[in-house]
Amino acid sequence: MSDTPIERVAKATPPTVARRIRGLSDRTIAWLFVAPTIFLLLAINIFPLIWTVNLSFTNFRANRPNKEVEYVGLQNYERILTDGDIWLTMQATAHFLFWTLFFQVLIGFTLAWLINRKFRGNDLWTTIIVLPMMLSPAVVGNFWTFLYQPQIGLFNYVVEFFTGIPASSFQMIGDVALAPWSIVIVDTWMWTPFVMLICLAGLRSIPDYIYEAAAIDRASKWRQFWTITIPMVLPFLMLAVLFRGIENFKMFDLVVQLTGGGPGSVTELTSINLKREAFEKWRTGYASAYAIILFVTVFGLASIYVKALNKVKER
Amino acid sequence: MTRFINGLLHLRRGPWELVASLLIALGVAMLMQPYLLWLYTWSFVVTLVGTVMFIVVSHFPE
Numbered sequence A: 001m002s003d004t005p006i007e008r009v010a011k012a013t014p015p016t017v018a019r020r021i022r023g024l025s026d027r028t029i030a031w032l033f034v035a036p037t038i039f040l041l042l043a044i045n046i047f048p049l050i051w052t053v054n055l056s057f058t059n060f061r062a063n064r065p066n067k068e069v070e071y072v073g074l075q076n077y078e079r080i081l082t083d084g085d086i087w088l089t090m091q092a093t094a095h096f097l098f099w100t101l102f103f104q105v106l107i108g109f110t111l112a113w114l115i116n117r118k119f120r121g122n123d124l125w126t127t128i129i130v131l132p133m134m135l136s137p138a139v140v141g142n143f144w145t146f147l148y149q150p151q152i153g154l155f156n157y158v159v160e161f162f163t164g165i166p167a168s169s170f171q172m173i174g175d176v177a178l179a180p181w182s183i184v185i186v187d188t189w190m191w192t193p194f195v196m197l198i199c200l201a202g203l204r205s206i207p208d209y210i211y212e213a214a215a216i217d218r219a220s221k222w223r224q225f226w227t228i229t230i231p232m233v234l235p236f237l238m239l240a241v242l243f244r245g246i247e248n249f250k251m252f253d254l255v256v257q258l259t260g261g262g263p264g265s266v267t268e269l270t271s272i273n274l275k276r277e278a279f280e281k282w283r284t285g286y287a288s289a290y291a292i293i294l295f296v297t298v299f300g301l302a303s304i305y306v307k308a309l310n311k312v313k314e315r
Numbered sequence B: 001m002t003r004f005i006n007g008l009l010h011l012r013r014g015p016w017e018l019v020a021s022l023l024i025a026l027g028v029a030m031l032m033q034p035y036l037l038w039l040y041t042w043s044f045v046v047t048l049v050g051t052v053m054f055i056v057v058s059h060f061p062e
Helices: A005-012 A015-022 A026-055 A075-080 A084-115 A122-134 A137-147 A154-163 A179-204 A208-216 A221-249 A253-258 A270-279 A284-314 B002-009 B013-032 B037-057
Strands: none
Touching: A026 A284, A075 A284, A084 A122, A084 A179, A084 A221, A084 A270, A084 B013, A084 B037, A122 A179, A137 A179, A137 A253, A179 A221, A179 A253, A208 A221, A221 A284, A270 A284, A284 B013, A284 B037, B002 B013, B013 B037
């Protein structure tokens, strides 16, 4: 009779190693397997987090490593939380976060719902729609700066075609009122396919027999949509919002490439502001406190969101 | 309402998690609102209290 793979591995193990392992309990062996992962997690995630908390109470500057570090207590937190400029970046981030999530969920779900209907060229359209998501944010930011050019860019001419507003009369990136919307449009264009794919997975997981049973009960299409489609896709949709929410809270590359935080600082999101404090002004202690504030905010939001997601799943 | 208060008094997870969630949501709203600077100033304390409370109370019995 042929050996099973486990028996073959057991036979191939050198006798000295086998003797040593035989003396270990299952629990110890389990810990041996898990230990490298725990070690990496501690070294890469937990230690830097604790170190950042420690730095947030100091006046440490990374460009002056030999200077004596002084503990300043809660001074960094106090300065951040009374700074009007940082308050404005929080508002810019809130605007960006709210509107990108709103449009991405709305358009993403609509596209998924349309794509889910059986029609010719269904797969081709899915591939075309998903293309923006596959591009690098730096590339997307760069080519949208060309699209937004008031003289040569296509965007202004498309707006002129649909609304009649002269193409040369407005600048998406240069205008204080329009610049926050310019980054919302680009992020929506790039990441709506992601939300669409998740919603599509949710829609395709609904068995046809539920709709058939509803149709036999004479439920209208509208009622089927609200009582079958939406509740069954909701956990998927919430997951997409969680992923996109966390990603957009720390959005950096796309916006830096597109507007650089300008004009003025109207599109300066918290991550851009944080990077400036940490690596341009070199106020490492101050930037650490800033990072901790953002971390606690995202962590808190994610906690209640995951709880809500679990409740929806249970239902 | 009585059930909710009883839950709080008997250290039950559900009502305490609700209180913690409300504190976090309030803190985030205070952080990002564009109206009052003092709300922004106190937002982090509210969010931090809510987050720590959430971690603690999620270990309470159902």
